[in-house]
Amino acid sequence: MPDLAQLRVDALACTRCPLAGGRTTVVFGEGDPHAALMVVGEGPGREEDLAGRPFVGRSGHLLDRLLLEEIGLRREQVYIANVVKCRPPGNRDPQPDEIAACRPYLEAQIDEIRPAVLMTLGNFSSKLLIATAEGITRLRGRTYPYRDTDAVIVPTYHPAAALRGGGTVLAGMRADFVRAKGILAAPAPPVGSR
Ligand code: SF4
Numbered sequence: 509m510p511d512l513a514q515l516r517v518d519a520l521a522c523t524r525c526p527l528a529g530g531r532t533t534v535v536f537g538e539g540d541p542h543a544a545l546m547v548v549g550e551g552p553g554r555e556e557d558l559a560g561r562p563f564v565g566r567s568g569h570l571l572d573r574l575l576l577e578e579i580g581l582r583r584e585q586v587y588i589a590n591v592v593k594c595r596p597p598g599n600r601d602p603q604p605d606e607i608a609a610c611r612p613y614l615e616a617q618i619d620e621i622r623p624a625v626l627m628t629l630g631n632f633s634s635k636l637l638i639a640t641a642e643g644i645t646r647l648r649g650r651t652y653p654y655r656d657t658d659a660v661i662v663p664t665y666h667p668a669a670a671l672r673g674g675g676t677v678l679a680g681m682r683a684d685f686v687r688a689k690g691i692l693a694a695p696a697p698p699v700g701s702r
Pocket residue numbers: 519522523524525526527528534592593594606609610
């Protein structure tokens with residue numbers, strides 16, 4: 509299996525789906541490659557596409573705040589990635605064929621990082637990693653296994669929804685981040701059991 513550095517090299521040259529044609533940069537992901545917490549969003553927006561980094565706009569600032577205030581982690585202590593690595597034009601939703609084409613990068617990132625907790629932000633990452641058709645409003649508030657690993661998925665809203673939707677959505681997100689903190693604080697499984 510390629511390591512994170514090789515995966516990044518591969519992704520930076522990727523033309524597997526039509527999103528390659530409209531991107532400025534590939535937003536592979538960033539953070540601690542040994543992070544216990546991995547955060548997975550949807551896809552790059554305009555600012556991320558220009559910067560080549562995930563969650564650097566207003567949504568990113570809110571994510572940073574929630575990580576620090578509710579879990580006590582700075583963003584460089586977690587790993588942040590997206591379902592699709594290239595910006596969908598006009599910030600439209602990523603299409604099923606684009607998600608399918610990009611999925612191996614995300615799955616390989618998770619396999620490499622082996623986080624204890626996967627926080628999925630919004631519908632796209634939650635549905636993909638939980639493997640369900642349910643929407644985020646029904647999914648959040650509970651935890652889910654990630655495939656046959658010990659990683660626990662904690663789905664929550666996308667920060668953009670909190671910026672649009674106000675206090676109720678934000679309160680839900682805070683509760684989900686506290687849930688993730690509780691799992692991170694639990695004793696690790698015995699060595700060799702993962
Ligand atoms: S979105 Fe993913 S699959 Fe599509 S071109 Fe970018 S890196 Fe490749």
